[in-house]
Amino acid sequence: MSYEQIAQEPAPKRKQRFLLHFLCSWALLGVLLAAPVAQANASMLSREEVVAYIERSVNAFARSINSHSVDVTVDEFKIPGVCDTPVKMELSDPSRPVGRMTLTLICEQPRYWKTRVKAQSAVTVDMVVAKKPLKRGQSIQGGDLSSKAVNIAYVRYSYFTEKKKLIGKVVSRNVSAGRVLTPRLVEMPEWVKRDDVVIIEARRDNMLARMKGIALESGSEGDTIRVKNITSEKEIQATVSAPGTVSTTF
Numbered sequence: 001m002s003y004e005q006i007a008q009e010p011a012p013k014r015k016q017r018f019l020l021h022f023l024c025s026w027a028l029l030g031v032l033l034a035a036p037v038a039q040a041n042a043s044m045l046s047r048e049e050v051v052a053y054i055e056r057s058v059n060a061f062a063r064s065i066n067s068h069s070v071d072v073t074v075d076e077f078k079i080p081g082v083c084d085t086p087v088k089m090e091l092s093d094p095s096r097p098v099g100r101m102t103l104t105l106i107c108e109q110p111r112y113w114k115t116r117v118k119a120q121s122a123v124t125v126d127m128v129v130a131k132k133p134l135k136r137g138q139s140i141q142g143g144d145l146s147s148k149a150v151n152i153a154y155v156r157y158s159y160f161t162e163k164k165k166l167i168g169k170v171v172s173r174n175v176s177a178g179r180v181l182t183p184r185l186v187e188m189p190e191w192v193k194r195d196d197v198v199i200i201e202a203r204r205d206n207m208l209a210r211m212k213g214i215a216l217e218s219g220s221e222g223d224t225i226r227v228k229n230i231t232s233e234k235e236i237q238a239t240v241s242a243p244g245t246v247s248t249t250f
Contacts, residue, residue, distance in 0.1 A: 069124040083107035099153030128160040188220035
């Protein structure tokens with residue numbers, strides 16, 4: 001309809017027509033503005049994204065302890081809805097994601113929601129274990145040791161991955177066969193015992209003097225103990241450097 005035809009209509013009808021055009025225009029504008037925003041911002045987090053996040057966390061931890069054996073299982077879960085902002089993901093123990101764990105998912109907009117995902121991971125490491133029962137005070141030999149792949153989720157203390165680091169150490173308590181050896185279960189052997197006659201090596205620059213002494217304390221490698229010089233009868237502080245030998249400077 002032309003402008004002239006609209007102008008010839010009665011005033012009430014013209015007013016009604018213009019009001020209808022006005023409302024239709026605003027409705028169309030609202031649709032054009034709102035629809036693209038919802039499509040661009042709102043998104044549904046997928047199961048694949050959640051699983052990938054857990055696997056990345058577990059694999060990063062495995063690399064930090066030189067493990068190349070990882071297995072991750074994620075329980076079934078549901079995402080409550082879409083989220084306009086990136087979903088926050090928080091592991092129950094991000095520094096040690098092994099064994100049973102919980103991943104908390106949090107969305108802030110368009111409405112707040114939170115859900116928890118249960119998962120389990122196994123990260124195995126080749127650890128040194130007792131090949132046979134070991135008795136307290138026993139000096140460890142190569143034949144006493146073996147290696148076994150162990151899920152680190154069940155080991156709460158430090159452990160050994162090299163047998164040579166245990167050779168010559170002494171068992172501090174009885175150990176059953178197959179048990180993982182930890183620093184709590186072994187100790188350094190006493191290279192010097194109290195009242196033993198020892199060799200005192202005294203160094204100064206390129207000079208080295210040796211003399212006999214009496215150990216006033218027991219000690220292992222690297223320990224500093226009190227020793228009495230037999231010749232001068234003076235008491236000195238010396239470091240246990242070898243079986244039956246202590247070192248000092250003068």
